[in-house]
Amino acid sequence: MDHPIGRPLAELDTPALCIDLDTFEANIAAMAGYIADCGKQWRPHAKCHKSPAIAHRLLEAGAIGVTVAKVSEAEVFMKAGVRDVLIANMIAGETKVNRVAALCRYGDPIVAVDHFAQAEALAAACRRLGVSCRVLVEINIGMDRVGIRPGPDAIELAHGVDRLEGVRLVGVMGYEGHLLRVEDPEEKRRKIDSAIGLLEEARDRMQREGICADIVSAGGTGSYQFTSHCPAVTELQAGGGMFADPFYIEQCGVQGLSPSLTVLATVVSRPMLERGIMDSGRKTLNGELHMPVVKSTVVGRSLPDATVTALSAEHGFLKLGPESQDLTIGDKIAVIPGYSDFTTVLHDRFYGIRGGQVEVVWPLEARGCLQ
Structure with missing residues (x-):
């Protein structure tokens, strides 16, 4: 047609892939309101929608930016006028770091790192272009996917990144994705509090040692109704709730x-x-x-x-x-x-x-x- x-x-x-707009808008309002009521900012992940048009709807609802998984996704959203994009992934290889550095001329991206080699390469690319890129240290808080080990290793990496010219360390992130399907609400709350506590410990030590830790980023749709209450968290990455899949409602216990x-x-x-x-x-x-x-x-x-x-x-x-x-x-x-x-x-x-x-x-x- x-x-x-x-x-x-x-x-x-x-x-045909269809969105019931009334329900979609109600979900966005519910998520934005919940996160704002908890005193947090919202940086919803775009992996569920892949659409700049939807990203702009989320910005109108109060989101501060978007989260993506790939450099190419960041390029699409920045081209569409979304300036604040978190690439919540490890960036490796000369081609990709050069592309990230180039994005710093058109917006203000953030990149996650869990090893000095990633930050060092990005910093060098940024220096060549005369730009600076924001960086978060990703910490493994239990999902055992990416992220540096919490404790001394994370702090050592933070010091190393903080000394690099060409990047600006602005905080930490972690993902409690291994806890989304914990059935008992109280057990889920305790385990999420414990996992996010690892980010809080890193933030506190970074701040004591004079390292910027303004951002503490975490939280997916399956956990945001718990993670939003963690005091250390400054922003939530939950995005899929706008569609409210049966996975989130039936397996993760998301309500409302x-x-x-x-x-x-x-x-x-x-x-x-x-x-x-x-x-x-x-x-x-x-x-x-x-x-x-x-x-x-x-x-x-x-x-x-x-x-x-x-x-x-x-x-x-x-x-x-x-x-x-x-x-x-x-x-x-x-x-x-x-x-x-x-x-x-x-x-x-x-x-x-x-x-x-x-x-x-x-x-x-x-x-x-x-x-």
Whole structure:
């Protein structure tokens, strides 16, 4: 469809990645308000949306910038006018550090480091261009992915980075991602407090020793309702809550948000009364962390006993109970991605829906930015 704006949702060809704008905006307001009420700043991760148009909506709602994982993503968002971008990843290799240094001419990026070699290379690239780049020391607070060991190793790295010309050390970051699915709320709170305490200890020692630690960055969607209450944290990176996937709600216990993202799919085959096939498989949806959830027909009739049981490349397998067995070939259904980060990257655009009509189309301009 060349000009979908103003058209009914039911007329969209499938598969189509759709945002319920009313729910989306309510989720953004809820997250922004929660984080602000805790006295923190919000730097939502863009890995869930990949869209500068959405980033600007978040800035309007109070976000101070965005978080990304790749230099190429930072380039897309800065080109679109988002100046404050945290690259929450380790940057290695001459090509990438030169690109980061170049970005410092057009914005104010921040880069995470967990080794002196990363900071040294970035500093040299910045000196060649006559610019300076902000840096955070990433500390391993239990996820065991990246991050320097907390304690003396982290402080030694902070001193080394602080002495480099071409970079400006501004604080620390860590990610408590290993604690997202702790079921008991009190246990989850205690464990997050303990993990963030490692960042607090590093911040306190850095400040005592005259090293800037103005920023303490942490917090994903699955933990932000706990991490926001940690006194040392200054900013939260939680972004996926705007879509409020079943993964976050059912597995991470996130409260007060509702799913806003769906894939519109078409029933293309009905091999048996209790089975249907839709035109949305692994090239459209992802079931790795949580299987997609059938929501309703395109006209809003609930399908409570329809479930997605499997995904092949191009097809989704539906198990249909008595209330869903009247689905026919050609019917369109709304399916909620189980985890949006693994689904949005399969699509080129979002269709923003309000009142059953397409209101806006947002390209995912940072999709495929892997370098």
